[in-house]
Amino acid sequence: MDHSRPFVSIPSIAATGATTRAAALACIARIEAGGPLEAGASPAAAVTRIASQLAQAVAATERPAWVVRRAQGNGDQGGDGTDASAWRHWLRGRSAAGEWPLLYLLRSSGADVVRASTMEAGQRGVFCNDIETLPSPWPKGARPELPLWLASHSHCLPYDPASGEEAREIVLAALRRLYLQGRSGFVYLSAHGDDGPAWPPLDRSRAAGAFKGMYRVEGARPRRGRRIRLLGAGKALRTAIEAARLLRADWQVEVELWSCPSYTRLAREAEAAARWNRLHPLAPPRSSHLQRCLPAGSGPVIALTGYGTSIARQIGPYLADRFVALGVEADITARHDVHAVDLQDPRWIAAIALKALADERLLPAGVVATAMRRYRLAGA
Numbered sequence: 001m002d003h004s005r006p007f008v009s010i011p012s013i014a015a016t017g018a019t020t021r022a023a024a025l026a027c028i029a030r031i032e033a034g035g036p037l038e039a040g041a042s043p044a045a046a047v048t049r050i051a052s053q054l055a056q057a058v059a060a061t062e063r064p065a066w067v068v069r070r071a072q073g074n075g076d077q078g079g080d081g082t083d084a085s086a087w088r089h090w091l092r093g094r095s096a097a098g099e100w101p102l103l104y105l106l107r108s109s110g111a112d113v114v115r116a117s118t119m120e121a122g123q124r125g126v127f128c129n130d131i132e133t134l135p136s137p138w139p140k141g142a143r144p145e146l147p148l149w150l151a152s153h154s155h156c157l158p159y160d161p162a163s164g165e166e167a168r169e170i171v172l173a174a175l176r177r178l179y180l181q182g183r184s185g186f187v188y189l190s191a192h193g194d195d196g197p198a199w200p201p202l203d204r205s206r207a208a209g210a211f212k213g214m215y216r217v218e219g220a221r222p223r224r225g226r227r228i229r230l231l232g233a234g235k236a237l238r239t240a241i242e243a244a245r246l247l248r249a250d251w252q253v254e255v256e257l258w259s260c261p262s263y264t265r266l267a268r269e270a271e272a273a274a275r276w277n278r279l280h281p282l283a284p285p286r287s288s289h290l291q292r293c294l295p296a297g298s299g300p301v302i303a304l305t306g307y308g309t310s311i312a313r314q315i316g317p318y319l320a321d322r323f324v325a326l327g328v329e330a331d332i333t334a335r336h337d338v339h340a341v342d343l344q345d346p347r348w349i350a351a352i353a354l355k356a357l358a359d360e361r362l363l364p365a366g367v368v369a370t371a372m373r374r375y376r377l378a379g380a
Contacts, residue, residue, distance in 0.1 A: 044132075050103065069105045157265055165201060173208070212266075213269070217237075305326070312326065
């Protein structure tokens, strides 16, 4: 699949008219007027709040948006300003003068319902899946095919926000991209429901970085040799933060910490830059957001995800330094699978980071064995 091209135009309404832009601006203004989220709010809480804000606008005034809540039951209306299906939006929009922004709330562990929902809406809109808020034997509540389908779908930009602040800024950026800039395709968010630490509000630069795929949470002080870069998506960012604390306190390793809401977007844009450079060998080379954030020579990179390892592994080919991707494997019967332990236990992340530094001869090899014994990890 050629990810170097922008989203391909699809036969839906062109989101460039004055009516569409006015509706999008009204949605953005209503969300921003709601003020900051509660400290530590989860992505699911942020999405629920946004849906409520837009649904209230639907009920009180002329409809500036479509809010669809996919649920079982009969009836055309959800009763709270939401619709039970996007079909009415799709049929009406074919003859409408403009396109209203679409916020589609769904709860599906598999790709079949998500695929049907996006097709129903003409592969347009912002889709938020809160399946991770329910008990499930699957990583992040998603069956293995769902993240793979999202990553391979050329019309989809998938995100796994760590906090409510990230989710809110990604939704706002998605509205601007789809309905102000008129870009085709759809944006997907996985919304977990765990409240976290009191994340600081994202400034403009970090908010833009979140939508591009990554932004720096904490920097590292200059220290020769002992430096590692930890990346985390969704709830895996919390594991990365705790692993960073262990590395700093126990091993005097400097850690650069990054939140990566979309490994897929990072990989696609890195491939686009690489392809352009291949086709224009005499022109100044282009770099991607990923490569500007993680330049060569700044230490090994450890990337964590709550999905299968293959999701984080997407960015590996575009990094010059030693790279390790860690995720939760889809085989839930493998109770002793080391990757599942890796993600859940920050001590394993710390040990793997030390091994990466030792492989680069930046630390003595014996440090890894010492860490395994100290943390009482299996295999020590």
